[in-house]
Each structure stands twice: as structure tokens, then as C-alpha cells.
Amino acid sequence: MSGSVKKGYIRPLDLKQGRVDMSHGGGGRAMAQLIDELFAAAFANEYLGQGDDGAVLPAPAAGERLVIATDAHVVSPLFFPGGDIGCLSVHGTLNDVAVMGARPLYLAASFILEEGFPLGELKRIVDSMAAAAREAGVPVVTGDTKVVEQGKGDGVFITTTGVGALAAARDISGRRARPGDAVLVSGTMGDHGTAILSLRESLAFETEIVSDTAALHGLIEALLAAVPDVHVLRDPTRGGLATTLNEIATQSGVGITLEEAAIPVDPQVEAACEFLGLDPLYVANEGKLVAIVPAECAEAALAALRAHPLGANAARIGEITEDANHFVQIRTGFGGRRMVDWLSGEQLPRIC
Amino acid sequence: MKYVDEFRDGALASKLAAAIRVEADPARNYAFMEFCGGHTHAISRYGVTDLLPANVRMIHGPGCPVCVLPIGRIDMAIRLALAENVTILTYGDCLRVPASNGQSMLKAKARGADIRMVYSAADALALAQREPERQVVFFAIGFETTTPPTALVIRQAKALGLANFSVLCNHVLTPSAIMTILESPEVRELGTVPLDGFIGPAHVSTVIGSRPYAFFAEEYRKPVVIAGFEPLDVMQAIRMLVRQVNEGRAEVENEFTRAVTEDGNRKAQALVSEVFELRRSFEWRGLREVPYSALKIRKAFAEHDAEARFGLAYQSVPDNKACECGAILRGVKKPTDCKIFGTVCTPENPMGSCMVSSEGACAAHYNFGRFRDIPVVAA
Numbered sequence: 233m234s235g236s237v238k239k240g241y242i243r244p245l246d247l248k249q250g251r252v253d254m255s256h257g258g259g260g261r262a263m264a265q266l267i268d269e270l271f272a273a274a275f276a277n278e279y280l281g282q283g284d285d286g287a288v289l290p291a292p293a294a295g296e297r298l299v300i301a302t303d304a305h306v307v308s309p310l311f312f313p314g315g316d317i318g319c320l321s322v323h324g325t326l327n328d329v330a331v332m333g334a335r336p337l338y339l340a341a342s343f344i345l346e347e348g349f350p351l352g353e354l355k356r357i358v359d360s361m362a363a364a365a366r367e368a369g370v371p372v373v374t375g376d377t378k379v380v381e382q383g384k385g386d387g388v389f390i391t392t393t394g395v396g397a398l399a400a401a402r403d404i405s406g407r408r409a410r411p412g413d414a415v416l417v418s419g420t421m422g423d424h425g426t427a428i429l430s431l432r433e434s435l436a437f438e439t440e441i442v443s444d445t446a447a448l449h450g451l452i453e454a455l456l457a458a459v460p461d462v463h464v465l466r467d468p469t470r471g472g473l474a475t476t477l478n479e480i481a482t483q484s485g486v487g488i489t490l491e492e493a494a495i496p497v498d499p500q501v502e503a504a505c506e507f508l509g510l511d512p513l514y515v516a517n518e519g520k521l522v523a524i525v526p527a528e529c530a531e532a533a534l535a536a537l538r539a540h541p542l543g544a545n546a547a548r549i550g551e552i553t554e555d556a557n558h559f560v561q562i563r564t565g566f567g568g569r570r571m572v573d574w575l576s577g578e579q580l581p582r583i584c
Numbered sequence: 585m586k587y588v589d590e591f592r593d594g595a596l597a598s599k600l601a602a603a604i605r606v607e608a609d610p611a612r613n614y615a616f617m618e619f620c621g622g623h624t625h626a627i628s629r630y631g632v633t634d635l636l637p638a639n640v641r642m643i644h645g646p647g648c649p650v651c652v653l654p655i656g657r658i659d660m661a662i663r664l665a666l667a668e669n670v671t672i673l674t675y676g677d678c679l680r681v682p683a684s685n686g687q688s689m690l691k692a693k694a695r696g697a698d699i700r701m702v703y704s705a706a707d708a709l710a711l712a713q714r715e716p717e718r719q720v721v722f723f724a725i726g727f728e729t730t731t732p733p734t735a736l737v738i739r740q741a742k743a744l745g746l747a748n749f750s751v752l753c754n755h756v757l758t759p760s761a762i763m764t765i766l767e768s769p770e771v772r773e774l775g776t777v778p779l780d781g782f783i784g785p786a787h788v789s790t791v792i793g794s795r796p797y798a799f800f801a802e803e804y805r806k807p808v809v810i811a812g813f814e815p816l817d818v819m820q821a822i823r824m825l826v827r828q829v830n831e832g833r834a835e836v837e838n839e840f841t842r843a844v845t846e847d848g849n850r851k852a853q854a855l856v857s858e859v860f861e862l863r864r865s866f867e868w869r870g871l872r873e874v875p876y877s878a879l880k881i882r883k884a885f886a887e888h889d890a891e892a893r894f895g896l897a898y899q900s901v902p903d904n905k906a907c908e909c910g911a912i913l914r915g916v917k918k919p920t921d922c923k924i925f926g927t928v929c930t931p932e933n934p935m936g937s938c939m940v941s942s943e944g945a946c947a948a949h950y951n952f953g954r955f956r957d958i959p960v961v962a963a
Contacts, residue, residue: 564629
């Protein structure tokens, strides 16, 4: 990002009435001003301040490896109970880095803005993003802005990329689930997707459900301190817990059996899903963790999760089994069994 | 969830299961058809069959609105959207129903047709009001439960003089479908489908009441128990059916008394007959042409009847040859009897309509129950 506009000769951005126009992506003075007054001001840090096309970063400690993850965010609506696309775009990518067992270090952010989008709303989003990055202790060190014509975008799309450092001995992967391992979740399932859905024009219903969007690296650090040999970590985002567990079962070549009664679901989320004909196990989360640990570590892992504010409702919900078909099954509260299959089609569009 | 969890209670379920095991005569088999997709879904979703003794078998019936929709009707909607440039609005499940030439509404949408999902008929009407320059067609499907809301929006459109709103009506009738199954050669003569009774519809019966089923009990000597859509409702209904069979009775009993009366919802019935009349014949997937089994919009509302407004003609299209949806919908075959089940035909790429909706027999078995077909092999 560049910061070379001379102060005093330029009218500040009109954050009350102003809107994004094509010149904000044109590479000229208007673009430099937008970057300067909005992005650089909000994200201010020494790397971004270098003002070059890329950020030059220190190498990780000897023996550490790098983890990189990227995530595009197209959520609609942009503002929702419990968050907005700004903080979501920080949390989403940080969590992808953190579930690898890595310590997130830096973020890069790329914005696609739609012509006509109010600058005031853009500032709200960028400020929320900057606050989330500060709280997580991970700076946004480089970025990009593009503007598309009206009708070619949906307000704002944000792509973020995260870099983290991974300790030499750590091996956390979707391939490591072993028969007998315990399956844990860090809290209630389906909060984020339900919160988003409550605002959709065609469905709008009144509820106090808020998105659980949060950065999970602190929770993960606490878990790994208590149980270093965690086999698998995932954040069950799109497609919810069901999709995440099917991915793990396939990757590890195992089966999974769940206890329906043990899976935490907020009563309001349960009621909303019942009403809409959705299954909370397929609804997205943005601040929850699935952890698969050796059975003998399950209680210690659970205690570590529950001791952290983001893991207060953590629960042990099932176990890994031997199954050549890699089926995820559930013992229903009713006393029967069924599969928890891959999601067919799309349950809820544009939730993250 | 109060008033819901009570009907999903695992402890009560195991008591009921024990009672059914005691009452079911080990010397005979029981085969009951749950007519409704809502029951099919509850049975699969909660694992009800795991709680039943081996000699009590459930047969999935044709009561899934998406499943019985013939290819030709979907083709009509797609043609309308592509050729006449109208906006088609419909319920979500309809979008994935396979049409001719590998098409579906979802694929037509990707090719530029303006086809959108709505959650209610009222949403469709609201869009037509909001965008008067757009011709809006509501593709209406469903049994007696979804018919009154469609009738209501047609009446409202007429009252509002809404020139850009019409309905492509595919509403069908439950009693004629049950009759067709009872009259089918497999049930009547060949005895290939042993059918000892029906679990009667839940929501449909709130509208039409319990009276229309009396004919089946009397004329065909089949017990009917109307049941709610919760799993304990289903278990209780099965127990009541077992008792009727054991005692040689064939009556209409109502397990769903908290919602269903003998007369049903008279106001809704009056509304429906004000707006709709019987079609002489309608094609059902699986049941072929069934006389007087569907509704059409009355002449008085013709300006809101998409078939009249756009001069649409119905063309019947045969199902994929390998697809067994027809036999499955009549209870003659099980999903696993179909050669393409789970291989060519999956929820991601449905060949037949039973694989589309989660209420369809094939999708329910694929999504919830297929682990039962495959012996678990140690990895």
C-alpha cells in the first residue's frame, strides 16, 4: 500500500455521504487517499508502513515451519448480530491457521468493493477488522483494493490470507484420527448460521441469537498446553459439524459415532432450526472447535477447553470407530441410529 | 423445546417399543405404509425402525409432493422461464427435481432463467407487487396442506387486480393417491405388496379432517391411524395399527387428536373450493394418470392461471428407464432394489424424484440409513 499523498492539498474522504466510485480502484490519487485515510489509518503497523508492494517479514524461529491459509468472505448481510464481514474475515483466516496448531503471525487482506458502496459502512467494516486483528495480536501487513461496477459485486468481498509459525514437533491433521479417539466440541453448534439466517429478508425472525465469530488461537493454545498430542483440530464452518466430521472420517479413513444427546445446541438455535426445517449439525459456526484426542486425554482436554471463556460449553460428543466406509453415524436421543451424511446441495447460501 | 421434545422422548420410546414387541404376534408379519413424506423423514431421522421388531415393516408411500411431480410439469416451468422471460418462484426442493434432457430448474437458472426460491406463496405475491414490470409465476406444489395458502394468494391477486401474477398449479389430492395404491394390481390381486394398514397424514388431515379415510377402512378393510409427525406419534400409531390387525378391526383411528378433527379446517376447505376445481386427470410420477387426483384453477380466476395465461400444454415425458421411482412410490420396491440407487442416482445427481427431497424414500434411505445395507468391514 502506498501513502504518498501530500496532506493539506486534499479534501478528506467524505465518510458521512461519500460512496465508493470507480476512481477508488483506478490507481490514481483517489485510490491512494482511500488507502491512506481508511486502510492504512485503521491497520497501522510497521510492516504496512513500509509502503511497498509486499511486506518484508522476519523469518520464524529455527526449526519452526510456516503455515499459510486463505479464505474469501462474501457473507450477506454484511452486518449481523455478533459481528460483521470485517471481524469475520479476520477470525475465519486466523482460525484456519490456528487449527493447524500454528501460532498466527500476519494477515494480508484484499478488498473487492462495489461501486456505490457507502464509505461510512466501509469504515465500520475496516475498523471492526482492525479491532479484531489488534485483539488477536496479528497485524494486517499488506493488502489490495479493487472496485467493480455497480451490480457486479455485493457491497464488499474480503479475502484474507494468514501466515503462522508451527512448532517442529507438532503434527495436527485431519489424517490423524484413530479408532478409539474421543471427539470433542468447544461449545454450542449452529449459532453463526442461524444468526445470519434470522436477518434474511424472506425469513426475518426475531431472536437473540448472535454469531459466535471469534479468534480461536487462544483457546487452542490452552488446549495444546494441556494435551500436546491432539490428533485433529478443525473449525466447523460452512456445512457445520456434520460436514467437518465427514471430511475427517474420509481423510483419516475411519468412522465416527456420535451421541446426539451430548451435542450442545443453544435452545434458541434449536427452536429456529426446527422452525426452518434445518439441522443444527449442518449449520455454520465461526468460533467453535472440533478436537479429536486420544481417549485417555479426553477429560484433560475437556477441562482445558472449559477453563477458557470460548470453551465454557465444551462437550465430549462421540468417538472414532473402525469403518472402511468412513460413515459418520449418530445414536439419536430417541434410541435409534442414523447416518450424519455429507450435505446435499446448499443448505444456506452466503453465510461467510 | 417445549411441546416438541415431549414427542421425541427416548425413555418413552423404549417403553413403546417394548409394548409393540409384546403385542406384535410373532407368528405373522405386519406391513404398514406411512403415506406421508413427513413420516418417512421422522422414521429415518430418529431411527424408528431400530426400535421395531423384525416382523413389523414400514413401507414408504407416495406422500412427498416433490417425488410425485412428473417430469413434464417441471419442463413446463423451465420452458416458461426460458421462452417467455417470466420469473418462476417455487419452494426450494423443486429446484433440483430432474427434468427432460438432464435439466432441472436449478440448471436452467444457471443458464439464465429467472427462477428463485421462496418460502411461502405470500412471498411470491409480495414480489409481484414489488416489481410490477415483471411477469411472476408461482410454481405451486403440494398436497392439501399447501393448497389453502395458494388459494389465498390467487384470491388476493384477483382482489388487487395484480396483472403480473399467476400460478402454475400442481396441487394434488391425498385420498385419490391412496385409492390408486389400493386399486393397484400389486395390492389387489398379485399380493406382491402386503399392506396391512396405513399411517394417515398429519398436516393434510388437519385440513381435510379424518372423515375422508373412512371409505378406505370400510371398502378395502384397511386400518388407518392418523398420526403426528413426531417420532413418538409414529410409534404410537404403529402400536394402534398392530392392535387393529390383531383384533381384526379396520377403522380410522386418530392418534393426532391435538391437531386433527373429524371435519378438518372448514374455512380452508371453503377457500380451496372457491378457487380450485378438480382436474379430470393428472399424471403422478410413479402412479401414472390418476383420475380426479389434482386441482386446477377455476375459470373465474383464469387471469391468474399460468396455464391459461401462457397457453401452456402438458407433454408427458417417460421416466429414465432404469429409475424405479414408480415402483418405489407404490411400495412395490425398496430403494435398494433399484439398480441405480447410490451409484448413478445420488442426492447430488438425482435421476429420480425420490432422491431429491429429504422426504423421498430414496433420499431418506441414502442420507440416513444406507449404513444398514453395507456390512461394516474393519479398516
